Amino acid sequence: MTAATPFVTPVTLRQHGVRLEPLAPSHEAGLRAAAADGELWKIRVTSVPEPQDTRAYIDTALQMRADGHRFAFAVVDEASGTVLGSTSYHDIVPVIRRVEIGYTWYRQSVQRTHVNTTCKLLMMGHAFDTLGCAVVGWRTDNFNFASQRAIERLGARRDGVIRHHALRRDGTVRDTVMYSMTAGEWPEAKAQLLYLLKQRTQH
Template identity: 55%
Template sequence: MHAVLTPIVLKAHGVRLEPLALAHVDGLIDASCDGALATLNFTSVPAANPADVRAYIEAALAGQHAGTMLPFAVLDAAGQVLGSTRYYDIDSSVPTLAIGYTWYRASVQRSHVNTTCKRLLLGHAFEALGMRTVYLHTSHANLRSQAAIERLGAHKDGVLRQHKRHKDGSLRDTVCYSIIDTEWPELRKRLDARLVAG
């Protein structure tokens, strides 16, 4: 069972999440070129050309229309596109969702951007949407992503072996994490303290 979530703008600490749209094509191309992110086998970053980025956005919007996704463009205070993220696997029967398809231009990685985005997305999921559980999944090969998720305080649930395929067709083990609603208040305090501390 799925319920279409209403697109919304979320912002804090100079980071803005706005509904992903075809107007973001050029910005996403520019962002993906910062660090040649599309060449990474284990990321969801589209190739840096108009056709592939348009197809990436259209697929995300199709998921939004079906009620299984809510995609965002990530921008800074000046309006520069930093990357993209989304809610996906939205299931209103529990209710649960996952946060993923997340990537940022290389120049803002390991900055406050990811922490801010996760704080905004988790806060909206638990406090506005009433989610019971939020999941985060990543490739076994993406050690940086695993470390970032673990720094958030998510619980490592396990590994789904040979679960999907990477861009090159190789098999991917999916490392699964979760945060439940009763854990959110304490985790929120930690994230807020980290962001205040800079």
């Protein structure tokens, strides 16, 4: 990695019929349809764009990518080409080899399926095994209990709570729950995720 080469470079990751590909303007219609599956923008503890804001959401992600702070993926069903949602590496700090995984959301019809586990396995594997990260972090709204449970199922440890930390879409200010996993914890977490994925994809 040189000064001219970003820490996270474009890559497409795939497993179990799920493909993570760099988010691009061509995903606009697919993302809008994914968000409409469950009207996800109405959930106050998520970052899902409203339909008319989908292009701006992509433009913001691409600008953050250019600035080196975030790398966003579209989550795509390999068989049909349907966009299932989006997820990102963010708060990328190359000097300490740290990334966080977030800005994650999926159309309602694939929630509580193997999709999230597959995406996290792909992103954690790429972060630890390819990028050589020392730590991967997560952050979530203190009232997003489903997200907290999902992060804990990955094997991440709860670091603590940052109070009065970020603005929600409804204008209220959230506390942020922080989690992390170190490179030394990854092999055990990977084994557990592979086991969970096997259970989910056998049915």
